[in-house]
Amino acid sequence: xxxxxxxFAIPALILGGLGLVLGLILAYSAKAFAVKIDERIKFVRSVxxxxxxxxxxxxxxxxxxxxxxxxxxxxxxxxxxxEAVAKNVAAILGVELGDTxxxxxxxxxxxxxxxxxxxxxYDGIKSCAAATALHNGPKTCAFGCLGFGDCxxxxxxxxxxxxxxxxxxxxxxxxxxxxCxxxxxKKLISMVPRGKNFVVACxxxxxxxxxxxxxxVGCIACxxxxxVCPHDAITVTNNLARIDPALCQNCGExxxVCPxxxxxxxxxxxxVEGKAV
Amino acid sequence: xxxxxxTIVGQIIITMLSAILVENLVLSRFLGMCPFxxxxxxxxxxxGMGIAVAxxxxxxxxxxxxxxxxxxxxxxxxxxxxxxYILIIAAVVQFLETVLRKFIPPLYKAxxxxxxxxxxNCAVLGIPLINTQRGYDFGMTLVYTLGAGLGFAMALVLFSxxxxxxxxSDIPASLQGVSGALFAATLVSMSxxxxxxxxxx
Numbered sequence: 154x155x156x157x158x159x160x161f162a163i164p165a166l167i168l169g170g171l172g173l174v175l176g177l178i179l180a181y182s183a184k185a186f187a188v189k190i191d192e193r194i195k196f197v198r199s200v201x202x203x204x205x206x207x208x209x210x211x212x213x214x215x216x217x218x219x220x221x222x223x224x225x226x227x228x229x230x231x232x233x234x235x236e237a238v239a240k241n242v243a244a245i246l247g248v249e250l251g252d253t254x255x256x257x258x259x260x261x262x263x264x265x266x267x268x269x270x271x272x273x274x275y276d277g278i279k280s281c282a283a284a285t286a287l288h289n290g291p292k293t294c295a296f297g298c299l300g301f302g303d304c305x306x307x308x309x310x311x312x313x314x315x316x317x318x319x320x321x322x323x324x325x326x327x328x329x330x331x332x333c334x335x336x337x338x339k340k341l342i343s344m345v346p347r348g349k350n351f352v353v354a355c356x357x358x359x360x361x362x363x364x365x366x367x368x369x370v371g372c373i374a375c376x377x378x379x380x381v382c383p384h385d386a387i388t389v390t391n392n393l394a395r396i397d398p399a400l401c402q403n404c405g406e407x408x409x410v411c412p413x414x415x416x417x418x419x420x421x422x423x424x425v426e427g428k429a430v
Numbered sequence: 431x432x433x434x435x436x437t438i439v440g441q442i443i444i445t446m447l448s449a450i451l452v453e454n455l456v457l458s459r460f461l462g463m464c465p466f467x468x469x470x471x472x473x474x475x476x477x478g479m480g481i482a483v484a485x486x487x488x489x490x491x492x493x494x495x496x497x498x499x500x501x502x503x504x505x506x507x508x509x510x511x512x513x514x515y516i517l518i519i520a521a522v523v524q525f526l527e528t529v530l531r532k533f534i535p536p537l538y539k540a541x542x543x544x545x546x547x548x549x550x551n552c553a554v555l556g557i558p559l560i561n562t563q564r565g566y567d568f569g570m571t572l573v574y575t576l577g578a579g580l581g582f583a584m585a586l587v588l589f590s591x592x593x594x595x596x597x598x599s600d601i602p603a604s605l606q607g608v609s610g611a612l613f614a615a616t617l618v619s620m621s622x623x624x625x626x627x628x629x630x631x
Contacts, residue, residue, distance in 0.1 A: 164507050171497065171514055175521035182525055186532035212539065278600045 193245060194218045200241040201231060204309060208232045208330040221246065232256065232329040256329045256344040258312075258322045262298035263354035263417065265317035268369040269297060285338040294367035296356040298341055307336035324419070349398040351407060355415045358391040365413070372415035378407035442573050448629050449577025455553045456585040457622040462553030466586060467611055469544060471597075476590035478537075479544050480583025484576075486523060486548050487557055491575035493518050494558035495568055515558050523549045553582060589618055 197218040205213035209230045211220055220226045221242055228242035235255060243249065275284055275291035281303040289295040300318035312326035313333060322333075324347070334342045341356055353372055357364045361373035374392040386400035387407060394416065396407070407416045453459060456466045462483070469479045494515050502510055527545055530538040538545070548554060557578050561571045592614050601610055 163505055164510055167501050167505065167507060168510055168514060168517070171501070172517055175517060179521060179524055179528075182528045186528045188531050188535075216539070278598070280598065283598060 191222050193222045196245045197221050197242055200234075200238060200245070202233045202238065204233060204330070206233060206309060206330040206332060208332070232331070235328070255347045257324050257327045257347045258329065258331070258333055258342050259345050259352050259419075260298060260304075260320045260322060261341045261343065261352070261354060261356045262296070262319055262339075263370045263415065264292065264294055264297040264368040265319050266300075267317065269294060269318075270367060282338045290339075292367070294357055294359075294364070294371065296339060296341075296358070297368065298339065303336045303338065304333035304342060307332045345398045348403075349396075349401050350403050350419045351396060351401060351405060351416060352419060353394045353396055353416050355393065358393050360392055364392070370414045373413055375412060377410040377412065378416055381406045381410045441570075444629050445570060445573050446577040449574050450581040450584065451622070451625040452628050453578075454581040454585055454622055454625075455557070455578050456582060457619045458626075459556070460619075461556045462551050462582060465544065465547070465551065466589060466615070467608065470586055470590040470593050470611075473587060473590045473594060475544075476586040477583065478541060480579075480586040482541055482545060483548055483551060483553065484579025484583050486519075486526065487554055487575050487579040487582075488572070489522050489526075490515070490519050490554055491558050491561055491571055492568075493522065495561065495566075495571045498562055511559065511562055512555070515555055518558075519554055520549050553578075585618075589615065592618060 194215075195218075198215060201214040201218060203214050205215075207213060209217045209226065209232065211217040211226070217226065217231060221228060221230065228246060228248060229236075229239035231238050231242070232255075270293045271291045272288070272293045273291050275287070277283055277287065279301050281290070281299045281301045284290040284299050284301060290297075290299045292299060298319045300315050300320065302313075302315050302320065304320050305313045305315060309330060309332060310326050310328050312323045312328070314321050314323060320333075320337075320342075322342075329344055331344060334340075334344065339356070345352070354370065355364075355368075355372040357368070357371045359367075361375065364371035364373050372392075372394050374389050374394065376389050376394075378387045378394055379389055383404060383406060384400050384402050386397045386402070388395055388397070396416075405418060408418055411417075455461050456463065465479050465483070470476045497514055497518060498511060502508055502514065523546065527538070530541075530545070557575055561574060564574075566574060593611060596610060596614060605613065
């Protein structure tokens with residue numbers, strides 16, 4: 154009897170008691186520290202695309218759903234889902250849907266192989282990030298697109314192609330998730346409102362002659378576009394023209410006067426012969 | 431008096447350093463290899479996981495010491511150590527999860543699935559067992575555990591740095607991914623064997 158007690162009952166009691174105490178603590182803490190979860194989060198989450206791309210600025214779709222329910226972000230905050238998702242989210246939350254401006258990615262470089270020059274021959278890893286680490290890449294222009302396609306690899310929607318050594322966005326496929334914006338080591342890609350067709354395809358802040366030496370189609374900051382623009386949408390700062398998409402009316406006057414074809418119409422044809430887009 | 435204090439401080443420093451470098455949990459004892467390979471793709475997650483494991487280790491080791499000394503040893507029940515330690519680990523991790531969720535939601539989200547996975551991390555079970563085996567008192571238990579936890583976090587962060595570099599390197603197709611990571615882990619581990627005999631008795 155005594156043996157049974159020592160060898161079986163005490164160990165069982167101690168281990169069982171330990172388990173019981175820990176279990177009670179857990180049961181109490183589950184009650185005391187319970188987090189109330191708004192069930193609308195689940196519904197909002199279910200209408201989101203679920204790509205967890207983070208383009209909304211949140212950590213993922215789950216985080217966006219939470220922020221939307223708490224009112225921290227607008228229902229239209231999901232750029233990938235666009236209008237359809239925004240409507241659903243707004244319906245679940247019972248709020249008015251604000252204006253949604255769909256955006257599209259743009260590459261600010263036109264320096265194709267034919268019109269730009271190289272400062273050395275690069276034979277390393279086929280990645281823009283790796284090439285950039287070596288004297289800003291093989292292009293003479295330190296600002297230009299290297300064309301190894303880090304953005305292509307980052308794009309979840311196959312919306313980017315490399316044409317003649319420069320990345321081009323296929324606008325119909327772009328869902329403005331901004332994955333490419335983060336992937337480009339030259340920071341050439343930015344988001345602009347859809348439907349604004351004119352773009353300064355250059356990011357060089359070097360002085361005019363230096364830009365011209367490196368690339369035929371760079372912005373030399375001649376300011377002709379600034380003078381001709383009827384809507385005051387163009388400014389030149391740091392030797393580089395910028396078009397304010399909020400003011401641009403798509404009139405196309407700037408393209409006519411640009412001597413280097415740095416300003417171009419998306420999908421349009423270049424005027425100067427022998428300069429491939 | 432000063433001399434005694436000096437010996438104690440010296441012992442603490444040596445125990446701590448040997449736990450971090452000579453007896454590094456991952457690189458010398460090969461405990462906790464799962465997170466070492468699983469969460470070291472990015473430095474930020476590796477650091478988060480390392481700190482989480484270190485924190486859990488501290489709490490578990492302290493509780494395990496108390497349970498061992500007050501309940502198990504007086505009743506000659508040392509054979510129940512492994513089982514009761516597992517019980518403590520499971521409860522502590524579960525408790526931490528509830529508390530983190532309530533008070534530090536960002537950390538809770540960042541750790542995600544890895545928090546419950548700490549339950550099954552053999553490093554977390556290994557350290558209390560080693561402490562018991564060596565008969566450390568409460569103070570030394572805490573010192574050694576802190577060192578082991580820091581060593582674990584350091585190994586994860588170091589290795590995530592290696593893997594971040596490897597992700598950008600031109601490595602043969604057959605060595606990309608886990609196989610290459612295992613080669614790299616071998617080299618990192620071998621370099622840590624250089625610390626053997628650092629504190630020769």
